[in-house]
Amino acid sequence: DVKVTQSSRYLVKRTGEKVFLECVQDMDHENMFWYRQDPGLGLRLIYFSYDVKMKEKGDIPEGYSVSREKKERFSLILESASTNQTSMYLCASSSIFSNQPQHFGDGTRLSIL
Amino acid sequence: AQTVTQSQPEMSVQEAETVTLSCTYDTSESDYYLFWYKQPPSRQMILVIRQEAYKQQNATENRFSVNFQKAAKSFSLKISDSQLGDAAMYFCAYRSGGANSKLTFGKGITLSVRP
Numbered sequence: 001d002v003k004v005t006q007s008s009r010y011l012v013k014r015t016g017e018k019v020f021l022e023c024v025q026d027m028d029h030e031n032m033f034w035y036r037q038d039p040g041l042g043l044r045l046i047y048f049s050y051d052v053k054m055k056e057k058g059d060i061p062e063g064y065s066v067s068r069e070k071k072e073r074f075s076l077i078l079e080s081a082s083t084n085q086t087s088m089y090l091c092a093s094s095s096i097f098s099n100q101p102q103h104f105g106d107g108t109r110l111s112i113l
Numbered sequence: 114a115q116t117v118t119q120s121q122p123e124m125s126v127q128e129a130e131t132v133t134l135s136c137t138y139d140t141s142e143s144d145y146y147l148f149w150y151k152q153p154p155s156r157q158m159i160l161v162i163r164q165e166a167y168k169q170q171n172a173t174e175n176r177f178s179v180n181f182q183k184a185a186k187s188f189s190l191k192i193s194d195s196q197l198g199d200a201a202m203y204f205c206a207y208r209s210g211g212a213n214s215k216l217t218f219g220k221g222i223t224l225s226v227r228p
Contacts, residue, residue, distance in 0.1 A: 031213060040122070042204065042220035050213040058215070090158065096212040099146050099165060104158035 003027070006091050006105035014113055019078040021108050023091030029103075030096045032074035034058075034066060037088040037107070046089075049074055050096070081112045115140045117207050119219035126195045127227050133180070134190040134222050136205030144210030147181070147188045152221075153201040161203070164188065166210075192224075200226045 007022035025032065031050050035043040035058075045058030047066040055066050063085060067075045074093075078085055088109050092102040116139045126132035138147070149161040164172045164181050171179050176196075180189045192199055205219040 033215070040220065043218040045215060048215060088156075092158075098144075098208050098210050098212070098214045099163070101148055101150075101160040101163060102216055107156045 004091055004093055004103050004105040006089075006108050008108050009106060010109045010111075012111045012113060013078075013081050015081060015083060017078075017081050017112075019081050019110070019112075021076040021078075021089055021091075021110070023074045023076070023093075023105055024072050025074075025093035025103070026072065027093065027095075027103070028071065029093035030071070031094045031102075032068065033092040033094075033102065034064075034074065034076045035090040035092065036060065037090055043090065046076065083112050086110060086112045115142070115145075115207050115209070115217045117205055117217050117219040119205055119222050121222050122220070123223045123225070125225045125227060126192070126199075128195055128197060130195055131191060131193045132195055132224065134192070134203050134205075134224065136188045136190070136219055138186050138188060138205075138207050138217075140186070140207065140209075142209055146208045146210070147179075148206040148208065148216070149177070149179070149188075149190045150204045150206060150218075151199075151201045152204065153198075158204070162190065195226050197226050197228060200224060 003026045033048040034046045049068040065077045091105040094102040147164045152158045176193045204221045206216045
């Protein structure tokens with residue numbers, strides 16, 4: 001089974017802090033994704049990466065950056081956390097083939113105080 | 114850009130009954146794939162079923178089946194013999210054909226199952 005592991009289930013940070021969310025997958029997938037999930041808004045794509053050191057902006061990249069130095073690891077960075085970034089963050093990975101599903105981690109519930 | 118619409122935010126079904134969750138999408142592409150994902154209260158999103166747009170036959174996975182109407186751009190999920198464990202949020206998603214394509218999700222529907 002594909003395993004996508006997010007480093008924290010719950011995280012509490014303060015406004016202005018730099019926050020790192022880590023995601024690791026064990027299936028040698030080329031593609032990795034970061035989503036934000038808010039009630040009534042569904043999943044919104046923040047950034048995705050289709051190869052090491054490659055990244056593309058999703059629908060809501062403002063206030064976020066990403067890093068992919070190794071194929072199995074994709075990090076989401078909040079450069080200066082703000083209260084409106086309090087949310088559930090989901091990481092996913094997939095192969096390049098469009099008929100294959102994305103596999104998700106358990107999610108990180110991030111609270112910015 | 115593709116859009117996915119799930120117009121019903123919540124639905125409820127009696128245990129052992131059948132329920133249908135609606136999803137419509139908008140695209141000008143001919144090559145694409147459709148997915149239904151389930152997110153139980155424990156939060157991990159898992160794949161329920163997928164449908165290839167080029168296939169006329171509706172996909173089926175045990176108690177889960179889809180009604181794929183390509184011309185109408187409709188992709189509904191039918192859950193038969195509903196179980197308490199089916200209670201979850203369900204998301205419909207669209208993925209373009211071709212390598213490295215993204216998923217576009219609907220807003221989701223919360224399904225509750227009454228014992």
